[in-house]
Amino acid sequence: MTTRLQLTEWSTTPGVRLTPPQRDLLRTVFTATVQPSPGTNDLFDVTPGNIIGAGTVDGLAIVIRPxxxxxxxxxxxxxxxxxxxxxxxxAAIDDHVDVVDVVDAVATLYLRTIRRTIGRGLLAGYHEVRDTQPTVRGRIDLAEQLKRRPGLSAPLALEYCQHDHDIPENQLLLSAALLLARLPLRDTATRRELRRLTDSFPDVTPLQPHRSRIPSITWTRLNGYYRPAVELARLLLSGASPELGAGNASTDLLRIDLTVVFEDFIRAALREAAHLSPEEFPDGDHCAPLRLDVKGRVRLKPDLSWHHHGTWRFVGDVKYKRDTGPGANPDLYQLHAYATATGLDDAWLIYAFGPPEARTHQVIDEGPRLHVRHIDLAASPNDILTSMSLLAAELLPTDGASTLSA
Incomplete structure (x- = not known):
C-alpha cells in the first residue's frame, strides 16, 4: 500500500518517518534539507528547496508543491x-486548478499541449535503422557483419533510412506521456487520458528517461509546430531518473526546477515583447562568447543577453528567490561582472520575489548602473505579461544605442 507525503517548497515539515531510500530521494533528487528531528532517532524535519514534483519509493509517494x-x-x-x-x-488557467495535485496539474497542461500539437497530424520523417534481414536493403554494415557472423552470408547486418513516425520528436512526446501516467496521479480520468494518448503513437519507440539520452531537436518549418509540446516533454524528461544513488531502489519522477522555469519564462516574455528570436536573445549556454579576464579563462554565461552585429546591447540576470534588500551582494557582484565584461553602462537583475520598489545602484568611480526589478508571481497571468511588457520597454534599447540610459 502506498502512503502519501505532501510537502511545500521552502516550508519545513517536522517529524517525518523516512527510510534511507526515501531520504536519498529527497536529498539527491529534490535537493531538500533532511535533518533529524530534535529528541528522536527515526524522525526527520524536511525542508524542500525550489524543486517541485513527485516520486514514489519504498511505498511512499512524495509530492512537493510550489x-x-x-x-x-x-x-x-x-x-x-x-x-x-x-x-x-x-490557454488561460484559472486559480481553481490549485485544488488539483501538482502532478495532475502538470499532466493536464501536457495533455492540452500535446492534443493541440498532434491534432494537426502525427509528424513523420526519415531516420537511420540498423537491422538484420535475410535480403539486402540499403547497405550492408560489413564491420558489424564480420564481427557478429564471420563466414556466414545470412542474415545480413544492414543500415538503411526509413520514413515513418519513429522519430525523436514523437519518441519524446510518447516518453513524457508514459512517465506522467506512471506517477502518483489522483485523477483517474487524467490517467486514462494519458494511456489513450499513448495509443496515438503505435509505432514509436519510447526513450529511456535519463538526461544524457534525451535528444535535442533541430527545428525547421516542417517540424516547427511540434516545438511547444516537445520542449515541454524535454523539460519533464530532463528531471526523470530511473535510479536513486547507489542503492537498488528505483522510481519514476516528476522533477521541475522552478529556477529554470522562472528563467525560461522571463527570457521568453522579454523576447516576445521586444520581437527578438531565441538566436538574438539566447540562454546562457548559447550567448555570444563573453570573458571576464584578458586571457579569456573566466567564461561568463548571463541568463539574459542581446549581442547584435558585434555589439552588446543588453545583459541581465534572473533569480528565483526573494530580494532581501540592497545588501544582496553576491547577486550584485555577479551582475557587475557581466556589466564589466560587456562594457555596458547598465545591467539588470530580475527577482521573483521582493518589495515592489525598483532600485538602482550606481557603482563608484563612474562604474555601471545595476538595476534591480521584481516580478509579482501572485498576480494574474495577464497582469504578469503586462508587467513584463513594461519591463521590456524599460530594459531593452529601441534605437541604435548600445547602452541604456538611467
Missing amino acids: KIPISRVLFLLGYATDPDHWRDGE
Whole structure:
C-alpha cells in the first residue's frame, strides 16, 4: 500500500518517518534539507528547496508543491514553451486548478499541449535503422557483419533510412506521456487520458528517461509546430531518473526546477515583447562568447543577453528567490561582472520575489548602473505579461544605442 507525503517548497515539515531510500530521494533528487528531528532517532524535519514534483519509493509517494499557486507554475511553463498560444488568449488557467495535485496539474497542461500539437497530424520523417534481414536493403554494415557472423552470408547486418513516425520528436512526446501516467496521479480520468494518448503513437519507440539520452531537436518549418509540446516533454524528461544513488531502489519522477522555469519564462516574455528570436536573445549556454579576464579563462554565461552585429546591447540576470534588500551582494557582484565584461553602462537583475520598489545602484568611480526589478508571481497571468511588457520597454534599447540610459 502506498502512503502519501505532501510537502511545500521552502516550508519545513517536522517529524517525518523516512527510510534511507526515501531520504536519498529527497536529498539527491529534490535537493531538500533532511535533518533529524530534535529528541528522536527515526524522525526527520524536511525542508524542500525550489524543486517541485513527485516520486514514489519504498511505498511512499512524495509530492512537493510550489509556494506560489500551481496555476502560476502552469502559466510559466506554458508561456515559456508556447508564447503565441498564450498571447492569443486560448490557454488561460484559472486559480481553481490549485485544488488539483501538482502532478495532475502538470499532466493536464501536457495533455492540452500535446492534443493541440498532434491534432494537426502525427509528424513523420526519415531516420537511420540498423537491422538484420535475410535480403539486402540499403547497405550492408560489413564491420558489424564480420564481427557478429564471420563466414556466414545470412542474415545480413544492414543500415538503411526509413520514413515513418519513429522519430525523436514523437519518441519524446510518447516518453513524457508514459512517465506522467506512471506517477502518483489522483485523477483517474487524467490517467486514462494519458494511456489513450499513448495509443496515438503505435509505432514509436519510447526513450529511456535519463538526461544524457534525451535528444535535442533541430527545428525547421516542417517540424516547427511540434516545438511547444516537445520542449515541454524535454523539460519533464530532463528531471526523470530511473535510479536513486547507489542503492537498488528505483522510481519514476516528476522533477521541475522552478529556477529554470522562472528563467525560461522571463527570457521568453522579454523576447516576445521586444520581437527578438531565441538566436538574438539566447540562454546562457548559447550567448555570444563573453570573458571576464584578458586571457579569456573566466567564461561568463548571463541568463539574459542581446549581442547584435558585434555589439552588446543588453545583459541581465534572473533569480528565483526573494530580494532581501540592497545588501544582496553576491547577486550584485555577479551582475557587475557581466556589466564589466560587456562594457555596458547598465545591467539588470530580475527577482521573483521582493518589495515592489525598483532600485538602482550606481557603482563608484563612474562604474555601471545595476538595476534591480521584481516580478509579482501572485498576480494574474495577464497582469504578469503586462508587467513584463513594461519591463521590456524599460530594459531593452529601441534605437541604435548600445547602452541604456538611467
